[in-house]
Amino acid sequence: MILGIDPGCTGAIVLMHNDYRYVAHLLMPTVKVGTKSRVNGAAISAFLREHKYREPTHAYLEQVGAMPGQGVSSMFTFGHAAGLVEGVLQGSGIPYTLVTPQTWKKRAGLIGADKDAARSRAIQLYPGLRVLDLKGKGQALADAILIARFGQKLEAA
Numbered sequence: 001m002i003l004g005i006d007p008g009c010t011g012a013i014v015l016m017h018n019d020y021r022y023v024a025h026l027l028m029p030t031v032k033v034g035t036k037s038r039v040n041g042a043a044i045s046a047f048l049r050e051h052k053y054r055e056p057t058h059a060y061l062e063q064v065g066a067m068p069g070q071g072v073s074s075m076f077t078f079g080h081a082a083g084l085v086e087g088v089l090q091g092s093g094i095p096y097t098l099v100t101p102q103t104w105k106k107r108a109g110l111i112g113a114d115k116d117a118a119r120s121r122a123i124q125l126y127p128g129l130r131v132l133d134l135k136g137k138g139q140a141l142a143d144a145i146l147i148a149r150f151g152q153k154l155e156a157a
Helices: 041-050 072-092 101-107 117-125 135-156
Strands: 002-006 012-016 022-027 030-033 036-039 058-062 096-099
Touching: 002 135, 012 135, 022 041, 022 135, 036 072, 041 072, 058 072, 058 101, 058 135, 072 096, 096 135, 101 135, 117 135
Parallel strands: 002 058, 058 096
Antiparallel strands: 002 012, 012 022, 030 036
16 A cells, blocks of 8 residues: 655645555645644544555655745745654654655656646546545645555556
8 A cells, every 4th residue: 555645734645555546535634723724643643543454555745845935934834734744654653755746746747737737637547536626625636646656656666
């Protein structure tokens, strides 16, 4: 089993078989802390425990960094979310690899493509996965799927 993770408050986690079959997903759970949203690490841990009998052999986590034009507060929130997810993986004993967006997008043939290209590709690969039809949530899940597929190709090599 492989986990693909698009971190951040609007991200997603997908669990897939090594042969590219979809198993389950979790849209990134959040909690409110004052006026801010934060990723809910307890809910991620619960998702991993729920699928313990299908224990992931490896996780592929998108390596995040600051983006041009992003405000200081949103950069902190994004980094906090990614760090929390990485900590949950470590605490769960799941080995993981950080992968840059450029690396997995290149493997998926998405370099230079528009933002929605990942969702379109995921719909082609998993036409029965209806959550992909949703613009925002579908985009997050599509990224997580393509990150997982990137990892599956590495595992097969």
